[in-house]
Amino acid sequence: MSLPLPQISGLADLAGRYDAVLSDVWGVVHNGIAAFPSAVDALLQYRRAGGKVVFITNAPRPSAPLIDMLDRFGVAREAYDAIVSSGDATRAMIARYSGRAIHHIGPPTEDDALYDGLDVRRTAADLAEVVIVTDLDTDDDTPEMYRERARLWLARKLPMICANPDRVVEHGDKIIYCGGALGDLYAAMGGMVHMAGKPYQPIYEEAFRLAEVAADRPLDKSRVLAIGDSVRTDATGAAQFGIDLLFVTGSIHAAELDAFGKPSPQAIADLVAPSRAHLAGFLPRLSW
Structure with missing residues (x-):
């Protein structure tokens, strides 16, 4: 170049x-x-x-x-x-699971608007048909902290819809992990990951x-x-x-x-x- x-x-x-x-x-x-x-x-x-x-x-x-x-x-x-x-782009993917159970990863209420008007219900991973990742649960989390949970998703062959493909972002003077980093981990473990953003x-x-x-x-x-x-x-x-x-x-x-x-x-x-x-x-x- x-x-x-x-x-x-x-x-x-x-x-x-x-x-x-x-x-x-x-x-x-x-x-x-x-x-x-x-x-x-x-x-x-x-x-x-x-x-x-x-x-x-x-x-x-x-x-x-x-x-x-x-x-x-x-x-x-x-x-x-x-x-x-x-x-916006991810909602179309989630809509395909209308009437079905999803497992949410990310801040518990911050991303509620993602599901507004969509007929899905949040459940534990062992009852869900898909994992929806908005971000990690807290800003201090790292993707590696989710490996054991991801083994369950993988064992149940759950696809993952990652609503935020970013790996990291700047937050004030810190760099924090985003949903894309967890998507990378799951893909490396052999899981199916779908993304719609950049x-x-x-x-x-x-x-x-x-x-x-x-x-x-x-x-x-x-x-x-x-x-x-x-x-x-x-x-x-x-x-x-x-x-x-x-x-x-x-x-x-x-x-x-x-x-x-x-x-x-x-x-x-x-x-x-x-x-x-x-x-x-x-x-x-x-x-x-």
């Missing part, structure tokens, strides 16, 4: 080349506790210049409660046109559709930019969907890339290379 563009000073350096942005949320727009003011300002400025912004997130909840969360974090609604979540195509297709609705016209993929902080989800998803990537280095990859010190363009290129993403540029935090 050739070197990416030099570190850019902000989204303004690229804005004229793109009609729409499909932006990751956690790690780009907020850190799980509060918004990054520079990122919100960048998206506001981009929209004021005529660009369209669709948030594309692996949050394991439907879009409506996410908007309320973004309000609390200080993300102005004027900073984006629409939002699509992994939770980097998989259904969520990108819906985000692109929403961008075209916001623009009120067809869009060319060559003029659509993905913004993200994860090689596994954002870079791979952008590459598979055929759009450029602005890589935010100061989140989950901050330490290994010395994002806030003297980042090496070659190191960034090497990190992103396996995804085959086309880098439009990189910066430590999204800004204008």
Whole structure:
């Protein structure tokens, strides 16, 4: 892979080349506790210049409660046109189990909205037909803590639907494990795992559709930019969907890339290379 563009000073350096942005949320727009003011300002400025912004997130909840969360974090609604979540895409998978028993892994009530209107009942794993993973039960958990439970799921040949494909996220000044890490463990043990969020195509297709609705016209993929902080989800998803990537280095990859010190363009290129993403540029935090 050739070197990416030099570190850019902000989204303004690229804005004229793109009609729409499909932006990751956690790690780009907020850190799980509060918004990054520079990122919100960048998206506001981009929209004021005529660009369209669709948030594309692996949050394991439907879009409506996410908007309320973004309000609390200080993300102005004027900073984006629409939002699509992994939770939105996952609900279609869960609906196939209508009238049947599911086993939930994740915070016990935080993700209730994922099941709103779906005729499923939560049960113990030994009674369920599928395991639904939103996240680990607590922020202090590690995937390895679930190995014994996963042996039961595997013995019963339970498929897993993972509503959050992310492995880790930034939470304040900590890095915590997400549902995708548990999905990886189960797959490595031989379990069947289904995911609908990034980097998989259904969520990108819906985000692109929403961008075209916001623009009120067809869009060319060559003029659509993905913004993200994860090689596994954002870079791979952008590459598979055929759009450029602005890589935010100061989140989950901050330490290994010395994002806030003297980042090496070659190191960034090497990190992103396996995804085959086309880098439009990189910066430590999204800004204008």
